[in-house]
Amino acid sequence: MTPSNEDRIAYLAGEDVTSLPTDEVAALDALRAELGAAATWEEPPGELEDQVVMAVSRAAAEEPGVEDGVAERGTAASQERGPQRASSPSWWSRLRARIPLRGPALALSLSLPVAAVAAVVLVLATNSGNGTAPLQFAMVVQGTPLAPGAHGSATLTKTTSGWRIQLSARGLPRREGKDFYQAWLKNAAGILVPVGTFNDARRVTLWSGVPVTKFRTLTVTQQVANGDPKSSGRKVLIGTIR
């Protein structure tokens, strides 16, 4: 009996259909497996977009000889583009629009490391002047002599509970047991305020009860649970709002 499209749809929907040939059953089974997979349904975290934007903007800032790498690519692509296509490289101009590259909203400061200690900062400030968006900063964090390969970014958002700091850093090994990482905010006078402890720096949410506009330096240190609450001084990550 020749299978109908109704049979195919019914089989895909989980009904028992015996009229389909083996190869079609296999293909529909594969589709059913995809429909049952977590990858089909799980959503990325909301902050991932900001992290992607910061990662690309950092890459653009590091590109030699290009003052505004993102804009230049977007412009060149637009000039070469023929008929409007959603998939043309002009989507990079949309990325540019996402980043406030003009006006007082952005302070961009790069200091590339010559010595081993590095503090590389990219700040995007989204001002909630109209009250519709939270006050937010973003920074790039870099490694130190103890962790020269470490790097990442942090988003700092003002909430009613305090400042939420979302840190995403790579290049730091996991610390467990009595060993852990601790994050601190520091002000101009050198006063340190702890903002959280963690094992793995790849995705961490920290909280500060002090304003990041005053405590503008974020550091992460290696710590040991030995009864001493003070910073060990063994810094592995550092970033500063300027």
Place this chain on the structure above:
Amino acid sequence: MYREYGRLVFAVALRALGDRGLAEEVTQQCFVKAWRASAALDENRELGPWLVAITRRTAIDVYRRESLRTGAPLEAVAPDDPALMTSPPSAEALYETWEVRQAVGELPDDEREVVRLQHFAGMTHGQIADQLGVAVGTVKSRSFRAHKRLATALGHLKGETG
């Protein structure tokens, strides 16, 4: 670009590595790599397969890095530890994930929820009806329409569709 392709890239990365944290890392790296390569991209090239290829290569790099991590004895490692995962799926399998994720995203919300509850949550039509507070007949109708859309979009129907 992230808003257009971010979910799809994340889905492929998650399918490849089975770990949300690693999938986020791969997603970030994928967009940076795509940006760096964009100047040389042929604008007639389909973005989907290109992004899947970048995501897969990045996932393989991350997989290798995680596989080399030293740590506790094998017996002490959690079953879902990324170091224990099998090697990432083929490019064809990952592109299927991309296409299915895209087709599911284009379903109307009410139909997509029925598909999710049926396939991902493993519910029967009766259970779905209870969950959504609708009649079983409504669930069956939504299910049929949704699966017809999916089968059509993903090329599983032949000839004229009903």
